Amino acid sequence: MVKALFFKEWLKIKWAYWSMALLTLLVLVKLGLNLSYYIRILEARSYWYQVVVMGGMFFQDFLYLPALIGLVIGFTQFMPEINEDRLKLTLHLPMKENAILLYMLAYGTLMLAILYLATNLLASALIAFFFPFQVVKAVWLSMAPWFLAGFVVYWVTGAVFVERIWLKRIFIIAVAVLFTDTLLYHTAYEIYRYSLVYFFVLSVLWSIGILYSGYRFKKGVLK
Amino acid sequence: MENVVECVNLTHYYGKRLIYENLNFVIRKGSIFGLLGKNGTGKTTTINILNGYLKPTSGHCYIFGEDSQHLNPRTKERIGFLMEGHIQYNFMTISQIEKFYSAFYPRWKKDAYYDLMKKLEVDPGQKIGTMSCGQRSQVALGLILAQDPDLMVLDDYSMGLDAGYRRLFLDYLSAYAKGNNKTIFITSHIIQDLENLVEDIVILDYRSVLLSTTVQDFKTNFKQFVMKIPEKMDVLLSKDEVIANFEILKDKLTIYSFKSQQEVEAHLKSLKIPYSEIQQVPMSLEDAFIGLTGKY
Numbered sequence: 001m002v003k004a005l006f007f008k009e010w011l012k013i014k015w016a017y018w019s020m021a022l023l024t025l026l027v028l029v030k031l032g033l034n035l036s037y038y039i040r041i042l043e044a045r046s047y048w049y050q051v052v053v054m055g056g057m058f059f060q061d062f063l064y065l066p067a068l069i070g071l072v073i074g075f076t077q078f079m080p081e082i083n084e085d086r087l088k089l090t091l092h093l094p095m096k097e098n099a100i101l102l103y104m105l106a107y108g109t110l111m112l113a114i115l116y117l118a119t120n121l122l123a124s125a126l127i128a129f130f131f132p133f134q135v136v137k138a139v140w141l142s143m144a145p146w147f148l149a150g151f152v153v154y155w156v157t158g159a160v161f162v163e164r165i166w167l168k169r170i171f172i173i174a175v176a177v178l179f180t181d182t183l184l185y186h187t188a189y190e191i192y193r194y195s196l197v198y199f200f201v202l203s204v205l206w207s208i209g210i211l212y213s214g215y216r217f218k219k220g221v222l223k
Numbered sequence: 224m225e226n227v228v229e230c231v232n233l234t235h236y237y238g239k240r241l242i243y244e245n246l247n248f249v250i251r252k253g254s255i256f257g258l259l260g261k262n263g264t265g266k267t268t269t270i271n272i273l274n275g276y277l278k279p280t281s282g283h284c285y286i287f288g289e290d291s292q293h294l295n296p297r298t299k300e301r302i303g304f305l306m307e308g309h310i311q312y313n314f315m316t317i318s319q320i321e322k323f324y325s326a327f328y329p330r331w332k333k334d335a336y337y338d339l340m341k342k343l344e345v346d347p348g349q350k351i352g353t354m355s356c357g358q359r360s361q362v363a364l365g366l367i368l369a370q371d372p373d374l375m376v377l378d379d380y381s382m383g384l385d386a387g388y389r390r391l392f393l394d395y396l397s398a399y400a401k402g403n404n405k406t407i408f409i410t411s412h413i414i415q416d417l418e419n420l421v422e423d424i425v426i427l428d429y430r431s432v433l434l435s436t437t438v439q440d441f442k443t444n445f446k447q448f449v450m451k452i453p454e455k456m457d458v459l460l461s462k463d464e465v466i467a468n469f470e471i472l473k474d475k476l477t478i479y480s481f482k483s484q485q486e487v488e489a490h491l492k493s494l495k496i497p498y499s500e501i502q503q504v505p506m507s508l509e510d511a512f513i514g515l516t517g518k519y
Contacts, residue, residue, distance in 0.1 A: 003326065004322075004323050004324075004325075004326035007319075011312075011314055011319065012314055080313070084310045086310055086312065088304075088306060089304070089306060089310065092299060092302075093299070094297065094299040094300040094328070095296050095327075096296060218278075219277070220278055
């Protein structure tokens with residue numbers, strides 16, 4: 001049953017997923033070209049100085065990318081469910097309603113995790129080609145909150161779509177924007193190095209928001 | 224006889240708007256039950272409550288003895304649900320949707336689905352979203368038949384269907400119900416189709432339940448009397464214990480009643496209505512429905 005549910009989710013998101021994977025690849029290609037270009041133009045010593053001493057964040061193209069991917073995947077996954085109240089069909093499946101919602105969300109989360117992990121591995125390989133491990137690690141720690149924001153945006157999108165009242169939707173979106181804005185802070189490297197674990201815990205809490213929206217959907221709260 | 228569905232004192236409000244109050248009905252195992260009413264009288268509301276998508280303001284519905292608000296997965300497995308407008312997963316193809324649903328229902332009958340699809344002459348790779356409303360209705364019906372549920376809940380199966388597809392739908396439905404001890408709960412705004420299908424009915428009016436009976440009893444006991452009255456005469460009539468409903472068109476007075484002709488005539492005489500040429504006119508289920516609920 002779970003396999004069938006995942007099959008349905010894949011059918012909804014597959015085009016968006018491959019499109020986002022392609023976009024990510026383009027951003028990675030751009031990163032590689034940029035690194036190679038600046039090292040050739042500015043010379044390695046000078047570019048290294050700019051990155052290592054001055055803290056130049058050469059990977060800022062990734063700042064909004066995970067959030068965009070989370071939004072697009074969330075949209076393509078949940079929009080068809082809400083369109084014409086199709087979620088009623090899904091919740092009528094012989095499984096517990098909360099389990100259905102959580103499996104749907106888990107599938108999207110898993111697919112995001114695969115894409116994010118691949119992005120990080122490829123980015124790391126690229127960066128490691130030009131910089132030492134310490135820089136790669138610093139980039140990882142700097143980008144981690146951005147990818148966390150991607151998950152939050154995805155979970156919030158799910159909760160917002162399942163929620164039926166616009167005022168509540170706007171409230172959820174407003175709080176989520178404030179939260180993700182914090183995660184997208186990028187004034188220096190590793191600014192969340194010591195608080196990342198707390199932000200991780202707070203972020204994961206957003207994933208259960210869909211259960212509250214689902215409960216309200218089931219109760220028949222009016223649109 | 225075992226009751227598959229039991230609704231007890233169901234009352235529902237949307238905000239301050241009362242939909243109905245104290246709706247009570249049972250659906251016997253193996254019967255075909257019709258919930259009839261004009262648009263906006265609460266048919267879909269009742270289906271939403273039955274399926275657990277809406278919490279009633281008060282009252283309860285039980286399906287297979289379980290509160291409809293908390294159906295367990297094994298019970299949901301026994302219920303086939305057709306959404307109003309034959310909504311299905313538009314992004315799936317004919318074969319994908321069959322593959323998807325088959326994983327959820329242990330009694331899945333693949334042949335029942337594909338037999339119906341063969342009649343449509345559609346490609347298994349065709350997306351449901353690209354099909355006509357009639358074709359989609361057959362996909363939705365095929366999926367429910369393949370599920371082989373003990374209870375079918377069909378919310379306005381006739382919506383958007385032409386006469387041919389409606390007939391096809393009903394033919395399959397009655398063949399399914401016949402002899403299989405299956406229970407069907409159906410709502411429709413095309414009453415004429417249901418005449419030879421449903422056995423028990425509840426007729427909803429705005430904010431209330433008009434009638435709960437069998438089709439046979441309704442057609443036997445509810446009568447239409449047509450008579451002449453002087454044209455341009457002010458006739459002061461109102462609904463009462465004898466007159467369930469009435470219509471005046473020029474010199475023609477039509478009275479709908481559960482009483483006998485003698486009782487109606489005695490009543491008209493007591494009201495001093497100058498009628499003549501009274502006769503009882505036979506009615507179809509649709510005539511009777513309109514007679515009871517009115518044309519507006």
